[in-house]
Amino acid sequence: MKKLLSGVHKAIGQTPMVNLSRLVKAYGVEGRIYAKLEYLNPGFSKKDRIALQMIEEAEENGSLKRGQPVVELTSGNTGTGLAIVCAVKGYRFIAVMSKGNSTERARMMKALGAEVVLVDQAAGSPVGQVSGEDLKLVENKTKKITEELNAFRADQFHLIGNIHAHEYFTGEEIWEQCSGDVDVFLDFPGTAGAFVGCTKALKKHKPSIRCYIVEPETAAYLAGKPITRSNHKIQGGGYSMDLPFLERELVSDYLSVSDHESIDAARNLAKREGIFAGFSSGANVAAALKLLSGVEKNSSIALLINDSGLKYLSTDLYAF
Numbered sequence: 001m002k003k004l005l006s007g008v009h010k011a012i013g014q015t016p017m018v019n020l021s022r023l024v025k026a027y028g029v030e031g032r033i034y035a036k037l038e039y040l041n042p043g044f045s046k047k048d049r050i051a052l053q054m055i056e057e058a059e060e061n062g063s064l065k066r067g068q069p070v071v072e073l074t075s076g077n078t079g080t081g082l083a084i085v086c087a088v089k090g091y092r093f094i095a096v097m098s099k100g101n102s103t104e105r106a107r108m109m110k111a112l113g114a115e116v117v118l119v120d121q122a123a124g125s126p127v128g129q130v131s132g133e134d135l136k137l138v139e140n141k142t143k144k145i146t147e148e149l150n151a152f153r154a155d156q157f158h159l160i161g162n163i164h165a166h167e168y169f170t171g172e173e174i175w176e177q178c179s180g181d182v183d184v185f186l187d188f189p190g191t192a193g194a195f196v197g198c199t200k201a202l203k204k205h206k207p208s209i210r211c212y213i214v215e216p217e218t219a220a221y222l223a224g225k226p227i228t229r230s231n232h233k234i235q236g237g238g239y240s241m242d243l244p245f246l247e248r249e250l251v252s253d254y255l256s257v258s259d260h261e262s263i264d265a266a267r268n269l270a271k272r273e274g275i276f277a278g279f280s281s282g283a284n285v286a287a288a289l290k291l292l293s294g295v296e297k298n299s300s301i302a303l304l305i306n307d308s309g310l311k312y313l314s315t316d317l318y319a320f
Contacts, residue, residue: 007088012048012081013169015040017177017302022272023285029292032300033285034178036170038307039277043080043108045307046170046194047156051081053165054154055089069094069151073142075130075190075236076105077307078156083112094151096142100130101235104311117141128315129231131219132239157244162193163200170194171201174302180205183299186212186255186287188280189222190237192246194304199250202302210252210296214287216259222246223254233259233315234279236306261286263317266309270318276309279317 005011020033038046058064069092072082079095086093094115097106106116119141122133146153156162175182185202187195192213199211213222218229221240230240234257257265266282269275284303291301309318 008042009052009085009088011042012052013041014173017174018273018275020269020273020285023268023289024292026268026272027289027293029289029297031292031296031298032181033288033292034174034182034300034302035275035285036174036177036302036304037275038304039281041081043077043084044310045077045080046304047077047307048081048084049165049170050156050162050193051078051085051154054156054159054161055082055085055091057159057161057164058152058154064091064152069149070154071096071142071146071149071151072154072156073097073135073138074156075101076109076311077236078154079109079114079116080105080112082154083109083114087113094145094149096138096145098130098134098138100125100127100134102128102312103314108311117145125231128235129233130235130239131230132241133230135239135241156193157191162191163197163245166194166197167200168197170304171198174198175202175205178300178302181300182206182209182302184210184212184291184296184301186214186284186291186301186303188214188234188237188283188287188306189243189246190239190280192243196245196247196250198304203250211250212287212291213251213254214283215254215256216283217256217261218258220254220256223256225256234262234283235312236278236280255287255290257283257286257290265289266317267320270309275305277305278307278309278312281305281307
């Protein structure tokens, strides 16, 4: 048990790892899925890790000055993590988010002391389905606010702290918790920081580990497939855009899952394992189940449960 903590930011990381044996049995596939419960971080997502790492690295290298505002675009999870870290450390934080993301996220950030700026979606974009075009509008607004306030941009798409959070910590935790029983790692990327960081950490221990990128079926941009519908339901990634962090030599292959498959996996994860997770976690689990029914039969697959289902109660994810 941890000793008394000096702040809630010290509770970030060291999340549990669970063998999804009940789900594997229910789907009738052969192998093992080991799920890291990142939704048990204080802000209910894996993004708490990068928020802490980016801020602390910026403090150390002097790019973030005491009293300087912090600004970042977010689909809600990085913003929540930054709101927590900035609250504890005493920084003003402005989160910039598309109106297409779930309202729970904006409300949570506000409750944590963040100033939330909501940006209208691109013409024709349905609420709850954020595309790369929507994200471009958020990026433009974020740049403007950063310049106006002379703020520090906690840029999750470019600051190396994003990768470091997962290379130094998440990936190492996975290896230790699984006692080295990892054949495969996969992730649904938002920035690709978790994929790259965890992959680098795991491959230091076992270079033969196979690492897969998971994308929406209708927007498998990184796999080089045609975009048939950029406005999918899997929030937090699949933006049909280049990701600066992605090192393609680390990618064994690309997988795609549908909205329906992601939702079905998330619902079964809750019903059969008691793990209440969001869309992208469902995408990860759905992809793992596909692998165990095919090319990775009998393998041990590690993945992240990226965030909590509590962040999607206003969506149709759990609207049975």
